[in-house]
Amino acid sequence: MAKIKGTIIVDIERCKGCGVCVPSCPANVLALSHHVNGKGYNYSYMANPDACIGCASCAIMCPDSVITVYRQKFE
Amino acid sequence: MAELEVQIKEENLVYRKSPLLTDKIMHYCPGCSHGTVHKLVAEVIDELGIQEKTIGVSPVGCSVFAYNYLHIDWSQAAHGRACAVATGIKRTNPDKMVFTYQGDGDLAAIGTAETIHACNRGENIAVIFINNAIYGMTGGQMAPTTLIGMKTATSPYGRDPKIHGFPYKIADIVSQLSGTCYVTRQSVHTPAAVRKTKAAIKKAFENAMAGKGLSFVEVVSTCNSGWKMSPVDANKWMEENLVPFYPLGDIKG
Ligand SMILES: Cc1ncc(C[n+]2csc(CCOP(=O)(O)OP(=O)(O)O)c2C)c(N)n1
Ligand code: SF4
Numbered sequence: 001m002a003k004i005k006g007t008i009i010v011d012i013e014r015c016k017g018c019g020v021c022v023p024s025c026p027a028n029v030l031a032l033s034h035h036v037n038g039k040g041y042n043y044s045y046m047a048n049p050d051a052c053i054g055c056a057s058c059a060i061m062c063p064d065s066v067i068t069v070y071r072q073k074f075e
Numbered sequence: 076m077a078e079l080e081v082q083i084k085e086e087n088l089v090y091r092k093s094p095l096l097t098d099k100i101m102h103y104c105p106g107c108s109h110g111t112v113h114k115l116v117a118e119v120i121d122e123l124g125i126q127e128k129t130i131g132v133s134p135v136g137c138s139v140f141a142y143n144y145l146h147i148d149w150s151q152a153a154h155g156r157a158c159a160v161a162t163g164i165k166r167t168n169p170d171k172m173v174f175t176y177q178g179d180g181d182l183a184a185i186g187t188a189e190t191i192h193a194c195n196r197g198e199n200i201a202v203i204f205i206n207n208a209i210y211g212m213t214g215g216q217m218a219p220t221t222l223i224g225m226k227t228a229t230s231p232y233g234r235d236p237k238i239h240g241f242p243y244k245i246a247d248i249v250s251q252l253s254g255t256c257y258v259t260r261q262s263v264h265t266p267a268a269v270r271k272t273k274a275a276i277k278k279a280f281e282n283a284m285a286g287k288g289l290s291f292v293e294v295v296s297t298c299n300s301g302w303k304m305s306p307v308d309a310n311k312w313m314e315e316n317l318v319p320f321y322p323l324g325d326i327k328g
């Protein structure tokens with residue numbers, strides 16, 4: 001069966017750790033890291049990467065446009 | 076499973092930062108709605124292919140530096156005067172797509188006269204109005220748009236109409252004027268809302284290019300710093316408190 005899978009890349013150093021991407025994800029993929037970036041922000045990351053469907057909701061919400069989204073169909 | 080690893084290559088790309096956004100890191104507080112709306116403006120200009128034709132007018136307020144973030148021509152107006160400056164720019168450059176980007180302190184307080192008269196004259200410009208119900212830049216003072224009961228630096232016990240007057244809906248007011256062709260109120264607190272706001276900005280920019288009159292796009296927004304909440308809580312608070320008073324949807328056109 002065909003399966004759609006997505007993944008995101010967070011530009012960690014530009015992420016401000018605002019967290020608005022986290023509840024916007026319909027698949028509960030995202031969380032704020034316990035680690036911080038160079039500015040001291042707890043950046044967003046895929047805590048549950050297998051669940052990502054590549055819908056781009058997180059990227060659309062990000063005020064700082066730091067999320068890039070990819071999606072691939074597997075036959 | 077290794078074969079289910081999404082390959083990072085162009086053909087699998089779904090979304091990336093608009094090429095019209097500069098590489099400057101925005102000075103906005105984490106989670107501020109201004110960043111989200113800037114991104115939409117960039118995407119719309121890119122999709123309409125009007126980068127060379129667009130002139131933005133930034134206000135006084137947190138978005139005073141908007142000109143640092145989009146690869147287009149800009150002017151920056153004195154507090155409240157963006158609609159007047161945009162009028163001059165558009166009338167002397169009728170082939171350009173001219174828009175203003177203004178907060179509620181700028182557009183609906185000190186700039187009320189300029190806003191209303193540009194709307195009434197039907198200038199062929201687009202106005203993007205960020206209503207976060209507070210003066211963000213100066214430290215969270217009460218704005219004309221502040222809700223009754225809302226605590227701000229200058230209404231520490233909550234806005235009391237007996238002392239501070241009532242909040243007003245300037246989008247509803249300008250919708251009554253013959254010069255406006257499109258008046259809408261949107262928001263950016265969910266992915267669906269962001270998509271609708273983008274469509275509204277697109278329509279406004281198309282109207283401005285077609286010379287249909289003034290398009291007014293209000294975006295009910297958050298100022299999590301001024302409201303003293305986390306960005307996620309601010310989105311929730313906005314939905315529960317601001318949206319009932321400032322209902323979303325098209326008002327005219
Ligand atoms: C003539 C003048 N009066 C007052 C000020 C101070 N001032 C700067 S920004 C601002 C209000 C900004 O609030 P708003 O337009 O809501 O934008 P926000 O910062 O919330 O995005 C004020 C009163 C000024 N810069 N110039
Ligand atoms: S692309 Fe969609 S599913 Fe994947 S992390 Fe972002 S919001 Fe979640």
Ligand code: SF4
Nearest residue numbers: 015016018019021062
């Ligand atoms: S919305 Fe953007 S800036 Fe905010 S935490 Fe998510 S990735 Fe970082």
Ligand code: SF4
Nearest residue numbers: 103104107137211298
């Ligand atoms: S003070 Fe408010 S409006 Fe200004 S950048 Fe911060 S959150 Fe945004």
